[in-house]
Amino acid sequence: MITIFHDPESATSRDALALIRNSGAEPRIVLLRQAAPPRDRFVDLIRRMDLPVRNLLRIEHPLYEALGLGDSDCSDNSLLDAMLRHPELIACPIVETPLGVRLVRPAEVVLNLLPNAQAAPFAKENGQPVIDDQGRRVDRSSLE
Structure with missing residues (x-):
């Protein structure tokens, strides 16, 4: 099963979804901007991605600055709380597959x-x- 945490307003997210479908798969689509995943699920996804929590923040979003999330004193728990309250702050798409x-x-x-x-x-x-x-995957360097 493939799951995509998707934002239909994001070109990157739409392209990723199209690539999944181009492989013959129909993923489970979770509309990330409508509702964040449950906290324990989100924490597990972050752990499995092996990323710092801060790397999942959309720093260009106005709420990032308004909520003071750029402050280096902001704990991971505070960042998680903000993203779960405001899922529009979560960078996407996040894709989960058996791989x-x-x-x-x-x-x-x-x-x-x-x-x-x-x-x-x-x-x-x-x-x-x-x-x-x-x-075959197109090598971008050959196009430049």
Whole structure:
């Protein structure tokens, strides 16, 4: 089972979801901005991603500054409390598969978590190619 903690307003999240579907999978979609996961589930996801709690904050969101979350004295518990009260502060997408859990930024990071190969060529919403017509990942360095 694949789960994506998704924000349909985020191009990165939409691209990651499309890449999951391009592998033939239909994930369980959790709309992150509507409700944060339960605290114990969120803490487990963070632990499995092996990321500092602070790395999951959307620092560009106005609430980040308004709530003083940039203060170095803010504990992990305080940051978690803020993200759970205001799920719009949680960076996304977060994708969970049998191969692991990751904060998927950029979207093509999701390819490392998918058990099945891509079924068709794929380009991000911005037109950047990710998968070629042979089902191979496009090397960005060859495009520059």
